[in-house]
Each structure stands twice: as structure tokens, then as C-alpha cells.
Amino acid sequence: MNGADAARRALVRQWLEKAQEDLAAAEFLVSHDAPYPHVIAFHAQQAAEKYLKALLSWRQVDFPKTHDLDKLLDLVAEIDAALAKVLEEADQLTPFGVDVRYPGVLPRVAPETARRALQVAGEVRACIVALLDRELGPDPSRG
Numbered sequence: 001m002n003g004a005d006a007a008r009r010a011l012v013r014q015w016l017e018k019a020q021e022d023l024a025a026a027e028f029l030v031s032h033d034a035p036y037p038h039v040i041a042f043h044a045q046q047a048a049e050k051y052l053k054a055l056l057s058w059r060q061v062d063f064p065k066t067h068d069l070d071k072l073l074d075l076v077a078e079i080d081a082a083l084a085k086v087l088e089e090a091d092q093l094t095p096f097g098v099d100v101r102y103p104g105v106l107p108r109v110a111p112e113t114a115r116r117a118l119q120v121a122g123e124v125r126a127c128i129v130a131l132l133d134r135e136l137g138p139d140p141s142r143g
Contacts, residue, residue: 008057008058008060009136011057012054012057012058012136015050015051015053015054015057016051016054016129018050019046019048019049019050019051019054019125020047022043022046022047022050022121023047023118023121023122023125025043026039026040026043026044026047026114027118030114030118037108037109037110037111037113037114038100038108038109038114040109040114040115040117041093041096041113041114041117042096042097044093044096044114044117044118044120044121045067045069045093045094045096045097045117045121046097047125048069048090048093048124049067049069049072049093049097051121051125052069052073052076052090052124052128053072054128054132055076055128055131055132056072056075056076056079058132058135058136059079061078061079063075067094067098068094069090069091069093069094070091070094073087073088073090083131086127087123087124087127089120089123090120090121090123090124092117092120093120093121096109096117
């Protein structure tokens, strides 16, 4: 493996680690019945975004600095249309990336909406981690 490959692998692992942190934060809040559905939805969106960016980084697809999952899914579709189709529900998470963080932009997030956002993020994780494990090999840090 050359230096560029090693650097790319390291970057992908960092994206995956950051994504897992967001997913774990959302799962923790849900498991403790925390009364912060907007925070759960935000972390779910952030996790899905970072998983998508991990895949795009691995496949060497440039992506804009964006929280718009639909734009990221369009880029995924260019390299793997079937995967993009499976993950298309993730675009529903886009408003949780920015809009829920500020007053007056979106209505309050219902707890069931936050739980669904977490479920969608988990589905994104499952698909992308399985694909990347096949292509990069399993991440030894995930045990």
C-alpha cells in the first residue's frame, strides 16, 4: 500500500469514527429517554452525513461542504446507483442537520420522529460499513 492509499484509508476511518460518535450519542439519548428529540435527530443526521462522506472519500469522489444528504446521495448514485436507491430515505434527515439547531425554523421534533431518524441513520451505517468492510477490511478498532 502506498502513502496515498494509507492516507485515504486513515481519512475514511476518521469519517467512520466521527459518524459512530454521532450515532452513539443519539442512541444514548434515546436509551435514557432524554427529552431532547431535536438533539437526537441532529446527531442522526450528522451520523448519516459522515457515513456518506466516508464512502465518497474512499471512492475518491469530491463532495461539497454541505449538510444536504440529497446532494450527497446524488454523488453516491454516480458511483453506485443501487446503494443510493437503498439509502434514499436518508434525505429526510437533511433538515435535522441545521434547521433544528435554531429557533423558529422548524416545528418541534416529535420523539417518534427522532427515533425514526435514528433508525434511518442506523440503516445508512449498516449499508456503508458492510460495503467498506468488504473493500477496506474490517476496522480492528471496532473489535
